[in-house]
Amino acid sequence: SKKLSKVGAVILSDYGKGTLLDAPTLIKLANKRKIPVFVDPKGEDFNKYKGAYAITPNFLEFSKVVGEVSSEKDLINKAQDLIKKLSLNVLLITRGQEGMTLFEKNKGKVVRTDFPTEAKDVFDVSGAGDTVIASLASGLASGLDLSDSVRLANIAAGIVVGKSGTASPSLAELSISLNAVDSVLSKNEVKDLVKEAKQDSKKIVFTNGCFDLLHVGHITYLEEAKKLGDRLVVALNSDTSVKKLKGAKRPINKLKDRAKQIAALDCVDWVTSFTEDTPLKLIKELEPDVLVKGKDYKVKDIAGSKEVLAKGGQVRTINLVKGISTTNLIRRIKDLD
Known part of the structure; x- marks a missing residue:
């Protein structure tokens, strides 16, 4: 609990290997200190993540928990239900070539925003989920608003899937992508x-x-x-x-x-x-x-x-x-x- 006093965000990255056993306790401790908790979930039981600020499942993980998604309208309804059930503020679903879909609780309503993929080439998706949640959490913890933080996460993921193996985006790559209006690089x-x-x-x-x-x-x-x-x-x-x-x-x-x-x-x-x-x-x-x-x-x-x-x-x-x-x-x- 004392260690949490010096952090701006908590990331729980669940790999389904049995090591993340106290998610509810960690979320409760962080919430007491008003520290947002970001979860990259795994498995078919998301109840253990209740009270987290945000979860970032991919579309397959989301579907396993809420059931088959038959249409975009069905997606919205099931996203709203999951946010309510788990008391989330943010549900960010990564959708491969379709980019990302953000569901945000705002003044009692759930607002949807779609972010088209930023990936030019896809060589290896290893580590993409880790990149998304790390970028999202660091963006918000650094003072970016939610939309800009998701954009950062989307761009970062687009960079890493264009590399071989588990990789990370460099500061130069992120800077260039975020400032793409200027086509001439130094x-x-x-x-x-x-x-x-x-x-x-x-x-x-x-x-x-x-x-x-x-x-x-x-x-x-x-x-x-x-x-x-x-x-x-x-x-x-x-x-x-x-x-x-x-x-x-x-x-x-x-x-x-x-x-x-x-x-x-x-x-x-x-x-x-x-x-x-x-x-x-x-x-x-x-x-x-x-x-x-x-x-x-x-x-x-x-x-x-x-x-x-x-x-x-x-x-x-x-x-x-x-x-x-x-x-x-x-x-x-x-x-x-």
């Missing part, structure tokens, strides 16, 4: 992500360019680049850098717009930028496994090729779609006038 953010990906034995592919007026040639090129590894980093020339290369009237699209377009492509993992004439400095810091440019370049002329090859990496050139370029697009648009 050099340090990309460095952290690349470092972690390499530790997970992922092959890093790097390419760069202006990518002004995104067209099918760009998309095809990036899709082919991604096939050469596991994670694709695209470094964009800054607006100033584009002007030096292409002239005073370029770029057509500013960096933030170009980045958002590139980041929206499924084949691209991370987008960053550089202000220099070439990305040589960035390549030296990231040390990609594969450096990629178009076939219009000779390997010896590609910035960073010497450094990548010296580290045991590869330098590859990719065929470009003939007849398609930003310059040609601009010319065609002008011809319409």
